[in-house]
Amino acid sequence: MIPDHLNLVPPPLIWGIRLPYQLRWEYVLNNKDWFIDGLLLALEMALIGLAFGSVIGLICAFLHSSGNRVAVAVVTTYVELIRNVPLLLLVFIFHFGLPQAFPRRSTGQELVLDLLPTPERTFMVVLSIYAGAYLTEIFRAGILSVGRRYLDAGRSLGLTRMQIARSITLPIMLRTVLPSLSNTFISLFKDTGIAFFIGVRELSFAANRVNTDFFRPIEGWAAAGLLYLVTAWFLAFGLRFLEGRIKWTV
């Protein structure tokens, strides 16, 4: 017997043509909580990815600019490896592969399961590592854009290399990389869309659930797409406005 909620009425006639598929938005509207919760989780994951990715990126960019051969090699390998591999594969490696790297019930496996207890956590970790590689490139370009004169001025004041990095390069660099940071945030937000594949309840999960529960793929994905689009535009305009409002003291 066909369940009640599927309500299989034949699609209506429009100008004498029977449409093969009728859009029924009530399946989306009745379950808008899934979409709202998913959107908030997607934003949260993107924000966490940006925060931890920035930390990774800053450390790697300064290590790279230190000129130490080993550090340069390690950072370059990390950046090139992550940038040339699909995010979905990285998610698979961490979600399915990593617990297998250690023998069953060993301390290593316990540690992995403690660190990555839920798909959400796994995805956030992967997203941070992924964002870190892209942000390393951004911060490196920022470091290179700091004028020679500032560094010479710092050196003539007798500052050590650490002091120059902390109080000259970092603040000047942050001004130039800020627009790239908001672009990265928006693209990370869009990248969260694949997390539903390992069971994270973000926005695409809601769309997929409308498909699997009610066989309404078009409505679900169109609604999710619209939400992604509106949020991305809103973020782009909002962040650009905020960038203009910042009063720089350096």
Next chain:
Amino acid sequence: MEVVWESRELLWQGLEYTLRLFAVVIVLGTAIGILGGVGLLYGHAIIRALLRAYVDIIRGMPLIVTIFILFYGPVAYGINLSSFQSIALALAIFAGAHMSEIVRGAIATIPRGQIDAAKSLGLTFWPRLFSIVLPQALPLMIPPWTNLAVDIFKGTSLAVLVSQADFLFSVQKRASARGHYLAFYMSAMVVYFVCCFAISRAGAWLSRRTRIGLA
């Protein structure tokens, strides 16, 4: 690692699908992008508005939304695309939107004087575009085009979400059949890395070869 090697034929079938998809998408996407980019700059106001909407909408949504809508949408309205066609179309539309912006940006950097000089030689719009503007704009497009190609290659892995027999799908199938997830996924990482790195190296080589002195 022998476990992975034993499955090489099935994995190769998947890689072949991925490479075929990539080839189709890069050709289609570049064609859409060049038309779109020229239209964005020189088109009629209505065409410009439509193209702007297309580019901004596709660029504002994750790729998987485009893939899912084109996977389920046309079939529901009686247009029967094969699953390869629908995913190739989705990726081509995505690539075309990004390529349009690249082409628009490259053409916009051509100095105004070049176009004025072409006009004073009596060249009309199409000869001006094909013999003055595009030959100078193409070398500028190569580095961002290479980045886009790498993104598209990575994007083909999303075919696995609609259960297409692409490389990642075959890796996933073999990994779950043999139970060695880490070995299979690490091998897949190496394959993806080699392919993407080759694309970006080829792009850098092409960029060096076509470098021109632009005032």
